[in-house]
Amino acid sequence: MRCGSPFYASGDADFGYDVTDHCAVDPRMGDLATFDALLAEARARGLRVLVDYVPNHTSIEHPWFADSRTSRQAARRDWYVWADPRRDGGPPNNWRSVFGGSAWTRDPPTGQYYLHSFLGEQPDLNWRNPEVEAAMLDVLRFWMDRGVDGFRIDAAEHLLADPELRDNPTSETGDPQAKRLGEYDTQRHLHDRGHPDVHALYRRIRRRLDRHPSGPRVALAEIVPEPGVGLAHWASFYGRALDEIHLPLNLTLPSLPWDAAAFQDTVDAVERAVPAGGWPTIVLGSHDERRVASRYGPDQARCLLVVLLTLRGTPVLFNGDELALTDSPVPAGEARDPWGRRQAEFNRDRGRAPMPWTSGDHAGFTAGAQPWLPLPEHPQALSVGVQAEDPESTLTLTRRLLALRRDLPVLRRGGYVSVRGPADVLAYERRDDTHRVRVLANFAQDARRVALDGAGWELAVSSSGEAALDADAPALGAHAAAVLVRHTS
Numbered sequence: 015m016r017c018g019s020p021f022y023a024s025g026d027a028d029f030g031y032d033v034t035d036h037c038a039v040d041p042r043m044g045d046l047a048t049f050d051a052l053l054a055e056a057r058a059r060g061l062r063v064l065v066d067y068v069p070n071h072t073s074i075e076h077p078w079f080a081d082s083r084t085s086r087q088a089a090r091r092d093w094y095v096w097a098d099p100r101r102d103g104g105p106p107n108n109w110r111s112v113f114g115g116s117a118w119t120r121d122p123p124t125g126q127y128y129l130h131s132f133l134g135e136q137p138d139l140n141w142r143n144p145e146v147e148a149a150m151l152d153v154l155r156f157w158m159d160r161g162v163d164g165f166r167i168d169a170a171e172h173l174l175a176d177p178e179l180r181d182n183p184t185s186e187t188g189d190p191q192a193k194r195l196g197e198y199d200t201q202r203h204l205h206d207r208g209h210p211d212v213h214a215l216y217r218r219i220r221r222r223l224d225r226h227p228s229g230p231r232v233a234l235a236e237i238v239p240e241p242g243v244g245l246a247h248w249a250s251f252y253g254r255a256l257d258e259i260h261l262p263l264n265l266t267l268p269s270l271p272w273d274a275a276a277f278q279d280t281v282d283a284v285e286r287a288v289p290a291g292g293w294p295t296i297v298l299g300s301h302d303e304r305r306v307a308s309r310y311g312p313d314q315a316r317c318l319l320v321v322l323l324t325l326r327g328t329p330v331l332f333n334g335d336e337l338a339l340t341d342s343p344v345p346a347g348e349a350r351d352p353w354g355r356r357q358a359e360f361n362r363d364r365g366r367a368p369m370p371w372t373s374g375d376h377a378g379f380t381a382g383a384q385p386w387l388p389l390p391e392h393p394q395a396l397s398v399g400v401q402a403e404d405p406e407s408t409l410t411l412t413r414r415l416l417a418l419r420r421d422l423p424v425l426r427r428g429g430y431v432s433v434r435g436p437a438d439v440l441a442y443e444r445r446d447d448t449h450r451v452r453v454l455a456n457f458a459q460d461a462r463r464v465a466l467d468g469a470g471w472e473l474a475v476s477s478s479g480e481a482a483l484d485a486d487a488p489a490l491g492a493h494a495a496a497v498l499v500r501h502t503s
């Protein structure tokens with residue numbers, strides 16, 4: 015499964031995540047007929063299409079907000095979260111925007127502040143207003159009627175905050191399982207997101223998805239685990255009766271250091287946190303992260319592709335990671351990303367380079383136009399066209415792993431068993447009634463030999479040509495991973 019980005023009409027302050035019309039296509043990308051054609055072409059190739067759903071906020075230019083801000087009596091005043099200044103004129107409370115600074119902006123026409131969990135150009139909708147809920151559920155219906163197969167719910171946890179607008183407590187906890195967000199991490203996000211009422215809302219959303227006349231649809235949701243809080247809150251979004259989000263995205267892996275124990279502990283913790291009957295997701299890259307190959311290195315990226323495609327759950331592959339694409343070399347001070355312009359260390363342009371397709375101009379991404387971000391270095395050599403012909407390429411490795419998943423039901427549906435390997439080696443098994451699959455990933459800078467229990471193991475795939483199975487003990491090169499299979503019946 016790949017994760018996309020919004021293509022709706024937008025004010026373009028946050029690359030489509032500030033929507034001006036949830037039911038229209040950005041004219042620079044086409045129109046609804048273009049979308050219908052895309053859907054039909056995808057169907058013809060056996061692909062399903064999920065679209066981004068951005069429910070937490072709109073663009074400041076959305077007609078709803080344009081009306082809301084005109085006066086306190088405006089018809090849509092209560093469609094957004096407005097509050098009076100504190101006595102000293104400052105913002106109503108201490109909540110921070112994910113992108114830095116206060117989560118409140120004072121609006122001169124009425125003197126009140128409006129809430130924005132992200133940019134000031136992205137005012138938060140007030141989902142406590144039943145009219146907002148009805149309008150936004152209509153958006154889901156609109157896209158389901160058009161035939162989409164599901165949604166990636168953006169900023170899913172932010173939809174409902176504390177109605178009393180209480181201050182967040184400060185936080186000093188660190189947690190390797192959570193993404194670091196800078197200034198935003200100085201608070202515990204107790205009141206500004208994830209209010210308990212959000213669960214009833216997701217049950218209502220789920221019913222809409224389940225009961226659409228042309229069949230049920232799937233929901234993935236972006237829920238970022240909070241430092242120091244563990245994974246129980248994240249896992250609560252499956253719903254007590256598995257009646258909320260089908261697939262809360264597991265965003266724990268991209269923040270980890272290159273350390274086998276950190277990966278093993280985190281994968282095990284996620285497996286423990288997913289409720290019985292719930293289905294995990296595996297995410298290593300996204301449009302919000304640096305490229306895997308730049309974060310850890312190109313061999314490491316190949317090693318992690320093996321992990322991505324063999325862990326239990328639905329793998330989510332960010333386009334380009336199947337090529338071990340590296341970051342876009344965006345010159346310092348030239349960030350396009352609004353977050354990167356405020357805080358250079360968070361510049362998301364880096365992971366958003368255009369996809370290199372061929373060895374032509376701009377690596378075949380566009381003809382006669384300048385790509386919106388610089389391509390990574392050596393884009394032609396990394397391109398799909400070149401890698402498809404190379405038996406040792408990362409694309410070929412990805413295809414081999416996907417073929418193995420198709421061939422072996424144990425990789426798709428088998429259980430997960432954590433195996434403590436030697437130091438620096440991530441080790442686990444997938445098991446069903448007929449197969450055991452052992453995955454070994456060597457995080458060390460030198461080769462490792464790993465003893466296996468019993469005979470009969472076969473080497474199915476390895477991330478480097480160096481891996482060899484010798485006397486039932488595979489030797490793994492530096493930063494290499496191997497998949498071993500054994501029939502058990």
Ligand code: GLC
Pocket residue numbers: 028031068132168169236301302
């Ligand atoms: C999510 C998106 C991110 C966007 C933000 C605000 O985190 O993944 O790209 O900037 O929401 O909509």
